[in-house]
């Protein structure tokens with residue numbers, strides 16, 4: 001229960017200022033609570049080697065005190081890809097069903113399905129739109145450029161890929177990285193709903209318009225949906241909408257708003273923890 005309910009530590013605030021000034025980019029060795037007066041790092045997301053995952057941050061370990069978060073893998077050094085969906089037979093079975101799925105035309109163009117990755121007991125679930133080229137090649141969501149920014153966003157929240165769960169609306173890559181059609185998303189979303197049911201997150205962060213609109217069954221744009229929690233009957237879990245990291249790469253001026261959204265999400269998460277877990 002070390003999370004400050006109303007705000008952040010001075011060190012974290014400093015880091016956030018730093019991040020904002022640097023357009024959200026900090027080096028792999030920087031992390032909340034670490035050296036705040038870090039020398040200037042090159043600006044630009046490409047400077048971030050987020051696949052060299054940092055050792056588990058003390059802050060992340062404090063989050064792991066929560067009963068629902070498994071401890072980070074021992075050893076400290078980078079586990080580049082946590083075992084996807086490890087530890088939950090139902091999730092594994094669902095993953096196999098997805099791997100064999102031909103329910104929509106996207107199956108024809110995939111190298112492999114991209115089911116999802118992370119902690120099967122995660123409190124946080126992040127949902128994107130669908131695999132891109134790199135994801136299709138590697139079978140893991142958000143491993144391209146946008147994924148590196150997502151890793152930074154997670155780190156700024158004192159989270160990482162081993163403590164959250166990351167998935168997409170569609171599990172197969174749409175050709176040329178176009179948006180999935182309504183039909184494709186409709187065919188695939190039952191898998192995501194089942195993932196949500198099995199994982200039982202406390203909060204879903206919808207990344208970008210496709211995720212937000214398909215989860216909330218609305219046509220409203222992200223700009224209108226962000227900044228508040230949405231309670232979709234069918235999901236049994238509140239949804240916070242923010243910008244997709246790929247959009248933030250194209251429009252870095254919006255990062256501040258995305259960070260506001262993530263801060264709101266953190267406050268809501270803390271409030272839910274306080275409400276639901278007896279001390």
Ligand code: URA
Pocket residue numbers: 128129130131132135140141142143144146147168246
């Ligand atoms: N964009 C997404 O929406 N999902 C991914 O997995 C990668 C990029």
Ligand code: SF4
Pocket residue numbers: 098101102103104105106107113170171172184187188
């Ligand atoms: Fe099946 Fe989803 Fe792939 Fe379509 S995108 S083939 S519904 S797994």
